[in-house]
Amino acid sequence: MSDSVKRINHVALVVEDLATALTFWRDALGLPVGHTESNPAEDVDIAFLPVGDSEIELLKPTDPESGIGKYLAKKGQGIHHICLEVTDIEATIQRLTGHGFEMINETPRIRPDGTRYAFVHPKSAFGVLVELYEA
Numbered sequence: 001m002s003d004s005v006k007r008i009n010h011v012a013l014v015v016e017d018l019a020t021a022l023t024f025w026r027d028a029l030g031l032p033v034g035h036t037e038s039n040p041a042e043d044v045d046i047a048f049l050p051v052g053d054s055e056i057e058l059l060k061p062t063d064p065e066s067g068i069g070k071y072l073a074k075k076g077q078g079i080h081h082i083c084l085e086v087t088d089i090e091a092t093i094q095r096l097t098g099h100g101f102e103m104i105n106e107t108p109r110i111r112p113d114g115t116r117y118a119f120v121h122p123k124s125a126f127g128v129l130v131e132l133y134e135a
């Protein structure tokens with residue numbers, strides 16, 4: 001058990017269409033849809049599906065020219081990132097960079113609800129985009 005990583009907060013999947021993706025995640029698997037929201041700042045519509053102590057987040061790009069829109073065009077549908085909830089995001093960033101790993105965000109960014117997050121560069125995490133999140 002890590003002293004700083006508490007849990008998987010969410011796994012984010014990029015999809016072409018929320019309603020179509022929900023036929024699998026909600027209708028066939030039976031996961032509840034917690035809520036859905038539009039995030040114009042990040043050019044995505046999101047459906048949140050709670051799974052135990054974590055969530056699956058379905059991300060649907062609303063602008064093909066956005067970062068995530070280009071990601072979908074280039075890589076297709078699939079896992080976009082894994083989010084780890086940490087107790088102290090600055091300490092975790094410091095620990096990672098101290099081990100020579102590269103961050104996309106060396107200082108945490110802040111969401112409108114006050115939560116802080118930072119992404120680890122996927123080339124430092126063996127091909128996986130990892131989001132750190134502090135509530």
Ligand code: ZN
Nearest residue numbers: 012081083131
């Ligand atoms: Zn995320």
